[in-house]
Amino acid sequence: MRNVSTRGPVVPITPESVARQPFGDGSVALIREKRANPAVTVLGYLRAGAVYDPPGREGLALFTASMLTRGTAAYASQDLALVLDSLGASLNVRADLEGVTVSARCLAEDTERVLDLVAEVMQRPTFPAEEVEKQRARIITGIREGRLDTRVTAEKTFRALAYPPEHPHHRTPEGDEETVGAITREDLIEYHRRLYRANGLILTVVGEVTAPRIVDQLGALWNGRRAGGPIAAIVPPNAGPASSIQRRVVEIPGKSQADIVLGVPGFNRMSEDFYAGMMADLILGRLGLMGRLGATLRDKEGLAYYVYSQAQAGFLAGPWAVRAGVNPKNVDRTVEGIVREIRGLQREPVRNGELPDAQNYVIGSLALRLETDAGVAQALLEIEVFGLGLDYLLRYPGLIRGVTPEAIGAAASRYWNLSGYTVAMAVPA
Amino acid sequence: MEPTIRSVLSNGLVVLLREVHAAPVATFWAWYRVGSRNEVPGITGISHWVEHMLFKGTPTLGKGEFSRLVNRHGGSWNGFTWKDFTAYFETLPAEHIGLGIRIESDRMTHSLFDPEEVESERTVIISEREGAENNPEYALYEEVEAAAYRVHTYRHAVIGYKSDLLAMTRDDLIRHYRTYYTPNNAVLVAVGDFDSQALLARVREAFEPIPPGPKPPPVRSVEPPQEGERRVMVRRPGGAVPQLQMAFHAPAATDPDFFPCLVLDGVLSGFKGPGVFGGEAMGVRSSRLYRALVERQLTVDAGSSFRPTLDPTLFEIGAALRPGVPPERVEAAVLAELQRLCEEPVGAEELDKVHKQARAQWVYAADGVSGQAVLLGSSEIVADSEYLARFLDRLTAVTPEAVQRVAAKVFAEVNRTVGWYIPEPARVPEAVVHA
Numbered sequence: 048m049r050n051v052s053t054r055g056p057v058v059p060i061t062p063e064s065v066a067r068q069p070f071g072d073g074s075v076a077l078i079r080e081k082r083a084n085p086a087v088t089v090l091g092y093l094r095a096g097a098v099y100d101p102p103g104r105e106g107l108a109l110f111t112a113s114m115l116t117r118g119t120a121a122y123a124s125q126d127l128a129l130v131l132d133s134l135g136a137s138l139n140v141r142a143d144l145e146g147v148t149v150s151a152r153c154l155a156e157d158t159e160r161v162l163d164l165v166a167e168v169m170q171r172p173t174f175p176a177e178e179v180e181k182q183r184a185r186i187i188t189g190i191r192e193g194r195l196d197t198r199v200t201a202e203k204t205f206r207a208l209a210y211p212p213e214h215p216h217h218r219t220p221e222g223d224e225e226t227v228g229a230i231t232r233e234d235l236i237e238y239h240r241r242l243y244r245a246n247g248l249i250l251t252v253v254g255e256v257t258a259p260r261i262v263d264q265l266g267a268l269w270n271g272r273r274a275g276g277p278i279a280a281i282v283p284p285n286a287g288p289a290s291s292i293q294r295r296v297v298e299i300p301g302k303s304q305a306d307i308v309l310g311v312p313g314f315n316r317m318s319e320d321f322y323a324g325m326m327a328d329l330i331l332g333r334l335g336l337m338g339r340l341g342a343t344l345r346d347k348e349g350l351a352y353y354v355y356s357q358a359q360a361g362f363l364a365g366p367w368a369v370r371a372g373v374n375p376k377n378v379d380r381t382v383e384g385i386v387r388e389i390r391g392l393q394r395e396p397v398r399n400g401e402l403p404d405a406q407n408y409v410i411g412s413l414a415l416r417l418e419t420d421a422g423v424a425q426a427l428l429e430i431e432v433f434g435l436g437l438d439y440l441l442r443y444p445g446l447i448r449g450v451t452p453e454a455i456g457a458a459a460s461r462y463w464n465l466s467g468y469t470v471a472m473a474v475p476a
Numbered sequence: 477m478e479p480t481i482r483s484v485l486s487n488g489l490v491v492l493l494r495e496v497h498a499a500p501v502a503t504f505w506a507w508y509r510v511g512s513r514n515e516v517p518g519i520t521g522i523s524h525w526v527e528h529m530l531f532k533g534t535p536t537l538g539k540g541e542f543s544r545l546v547n548r549h550g551g552s553w554n555g556f557t558w559k560d561f562t563a564y565f566e567t568l569p570a571e572h573i574g575l576g577i578r579i580e581s582d583r584m585t586h587s588l589f590d591p592e593e594v595e596s597e598r599t600v601i602i603s604e605r606e607g608a609e610n611n612p613e614y615a616l617y618e619e620v621e622a623a624a625y626r627v628h629t630y631r632h633a634v635i636g637y638k639s640d641l642l643a644m645t646r647d648d649l650i651r652h653y654r655t656y657y658t659p660n661n662a663v664l665v666a667v668g669d670f671d672s673q674a675l676l677a678r679v680r681e682a683f684e685p686i687p688p689g690p691k692p693p694p695v696r697s698v699e700p701p702q703e704g705e706r707r708v709m710v711r712r713p714g715g716a717v718p719q720l721q722m723a724f725h726a727p728a729a730t731d732p733d734f735f736p737c738l739v740l741d742g743v744l745s746g747f748k749g750p751g752v753f754g755g756e757a758m759g760v761r762s763s764r765l766y767r768a769l770v771e772r773q774l775t776v777d778a779g780s781s782f783r784p785t786l787d788p789t790l791f792e793i794g795a796a797l798r799p800g801v802p803p804e805r806v807e808a809a810v811l812a813e814l815q816r817l818c819e820e821p822v823g824a825e826e827l828d829k830v831h832k833q834a835r836a837q838w839v840y841a842a843d844g845v846s847g848q849a850v851l852l853g854s855s856e857i858v859a860d861s862e863y864l865a866r867f868l869d870r871l872t873a874v875t876p877e878a879v880q881r882v883a884a885k886v887f888a889e890v891n892r893t894v895g896w897y898i899p900e901p902a903r904v905p906e907a908v909v910h911a
Contacts, residue, residue: 057500083498086839125771128761132746133829135758135836152756154836181773184798188776191716191799197610301714301900303606335543336531342540349596352604372607374599404548411550414569418499419844 059417060426062437066258071269073246077427078258081420087158087254089151089165090424092432095242096145097220098281098363106222107230110186111238112142115149117178120171124178127164136161140168144220145361146432147243152421155255159264162252166268169243174235186227193221197306197473198372200297204471205308208293209366214283216312216365246274251427253420283363286312288464298476305375305474309385310368311462316360316433320461322446323454324358324367329405330455331392332356332369339391340369344384350377354385367462375474382470389463396456410444477842480852481672482861487688488660491679492852493672496845502668503567503845504576506584507853509663510656511559512634513695513786519644521636522652524557525601529649530564531555532593534586539593542579549575557634558752560786561857567846570669574678580664581682584657594646602642605635612715612897613794619708620895624723624790628699658689665853667845699725699788706893711900717776718797719897720806724886726791729784729859735870736882737791739830741782743822743879744793744813747833749841750867752783752854756840758833768813769795774806786858791886803896817883821876831872838868 056064059079066078097108116138117124131138136153138161149169153161193199203219210217221227248269252261288311314320332340337355344354351373359365369389373381416422417440430439483491511523533539546553551568564583566576608614618633625631664683666675702725727733741748745763748754760766760779769778775795782791797806841847855863885891
């Protein structure tokens with residue numbers, strides 16, 4: 048028989064179940080003890096992403112993040128790798144457009160050691176010249192491969208057309224061959240000094256831990272470091288819909304399939320449209336087998352293996368876009384089909400019980416999202432990064448149930464200007 | 477990990493149940509002992525196509541209803557096909573696990589193969605194949621496997637050849653479905669927050685009335701020993717750097733040499749977990765291949781792969797070259813590392829490192845019901861109940877001498893297939909852009 052007292056809670060994140068403690072000089076730790084498995088997940092976030100890349104040095108944020116595990120004051124690159132590998136642990140630092148994520152996983156018995164290493168790589172990277180060149184070569188090879196990859200090329204082409212040149216979403220954050228080639232070791236050191244500061248780090252620790260001990264250790268590792276001066280906020284230029292339909296095709300040799308990105312600038316995470324927009328996105332291209340798009344373009348017409356929509360809502364309003372991979376001869380038919388479904392969403396935002404289906408899915412699937420340590424850590428991070436409050440998941444069902452068909456239709460109409468969208472595609476030459 | 481209850485119903489259906497109460501979720505899986513291994517030329521890709529058709533509805537649950545029902549209850553779902561098996565799952569809030577039972581018992585025998593749906597899915601699958609073809613690494617992988625196996629059906633890719641996908645008929649699909657989708661050829665797995673006895677009773681009620689079918693035909697082909705190195709070359713545009721892949725015939729999951737081979741894989745590129753698909757590789761950067769190739773700036777990445785399979789498989793090695801590095805230099809560096817494994821026993825510290833990675837992977841694999849269900853279902857099909865029960869014991873019992881002996885056997889020159897992808901520079905212009 049089940050021992051009910053050991054059963055996991057439906058909502059594992061509440062003000063009572065999470066220890067939220069400041070550390071360092073303005074950083075915050077969120078610790079959730081879970082006793083199910085002798086492992087620990089660490090997930091941290093710092094606003095030091097590619098939005099801060101200086102002009103001509105695009106790719107600097109990603110380059111910097113990738114260097115943190117390649118040599119520190121205490122460890123040469125290979126020595127650090129050997130320590131981590133001998134623990135069966137992982138420790139990665141990655142940047143994207145807006146932030147830097149540090150993630151680690153280890154057995155519970157090694158938690159203290161791994162938290163030491165997290166602090167070591169974040170605070171004391173040394174950017175050894177030889178490692179810088181190795182990493183540069185890997186990044187540039189990745190960029191070259193991306194230029195010959197239909198998905199990557201369609202994405203980059205879309206962003207360059209849909210956003211003005213001064214907007215962070217105008218480009219993808221890895222930079223290009225010339226800008227990565229121009230980055231110096233001094234650029235990396237300066238970027239780290241300026242943006243990896245003692246304030247603003249959010250660190251979640253989930254698993255078989257004791258919260259007070261973690262708090263003590265973080266204090267010992269981070270307290271005494273001084274916060275830096277203010278960093279100018281990024282104020283991107285307006286990125287509304289285009290005045291006309293913009294279309295660009297890139298031909299790449301040696302390919303069988305065409306990849307398409309069709310979209311518009313969307314909404315940010317703090318927008319009043321966020322919940323309605325997310326529900327609209329679910330209905331359009333995510334729910335079930337890729338929403339209405341999947342039902343028609345894949346399931347009915349057999350055009351595409353994948354066709355889905357995604358609204359990227361961070362601090363900045365990212366793209367709300369549909370992506371599809373199709374045979375080159377079906378490109379025009381697919382674009383017409385995507386536009387038809389978006390128009391359908393505007394005219395008839397919900398039909399056949401789609402809204403309660405979407406609401407039940409989003410609310411019901413919380414249990415699945417929060418099942419693993421990584422899932423809990425990810426949710427904690429989102430809650431803290433966007434200031435949602437530790438009662439957020441308790442309020443969440445109400446927020447979702449409050450979305451009306453009218454709000455969904457309004458969001459679909461407000462962003463999807465069908466006279467001013469952008470479509471980019473990479474097709475076989 | 478929690479204990480597993482194994483039952484066999486009167487119709488031959490194997491049921492594996494594991495209670496995990498860490499979170500209020502449960503996952504329900506149906507595994508079938510059929511995959512690309514069971515296909516012959518002319519119908520390659522048929523197992524995968526049948527898998528797609530099993531989302532097209534039954535007389536009682538129409539097309540799209542499976543996914544709608546599961547999503548409506550907060551669940552996720554999917555299916556996938558591999559060489560040795562085809563699997564379907566629903567992961568749900570625990571109180572709705574009955575939906576999984578309903579869906580899987582329904583589509584085990586009642587799937588519709590509507591002619592129009594067969595045709596629309598044909599182009600979807602060809603699109604899936606064309607998406608893979610865009611990647612030169614995939615093209616090379618197909619060539620290497622086809623060269624390494626001359627006889628065994630592992631030689632063709634799960635997705636199938638395009639000519640077969642264009643030619644197969646609805647009758648072929650239905651015949652395949654009727655042959656292999658029987659309770660006596662399936663394994664059910666449930667992991668999560670339920671009471672096993674109560675769930676078993678519900679499973680019996682839903683599945684036991686389904687009559688067993690004839691025993692599916694065995695796979696007859698046996699790969700003969702290789703008698704000399706084989707080499708393949710793919711030259712085409714579309715890739716930025718040359719790619720190397722090597723494949724060596726290697727033991728099946730139940731072979732006594734399987735565990736020494738797993739240790740070899742861990743030493744070469746980090747331990748990847750006990751499952752058929754492996755987990756997140758632990759220990760890549762301090763592994764031998766990474767140090768020999770990436771650290772020495774010969775390649776931008778390097779890895780090896782060895783996974784449990786029903787029949788003897790391939791031990792594979794792959795690397796993407798740094799621009800300007802001569803391919804022969806990389807090939808020589810890989811062979812030198814393999815030769816070292818044949819000539820010198822692995823040291824105690826290196827072996828300890830692999831053991832710790834294995835222990836960590838074992839613990840990580842228990843975080844989440846779906847990962848545990850994959851381990852249980854796939855292991856039941858490719859190995860036996862001992863595989864998981866004694867996994868860590870068997871792995872840690874492997875001696876340096878056994879690793880060296882198996883390395884000498886597997887990495888022998890006569891057992892090797894070498895594949896190169898070379899980008900065609902003459903046909904790689906700057907991307908042409910037009911509005």
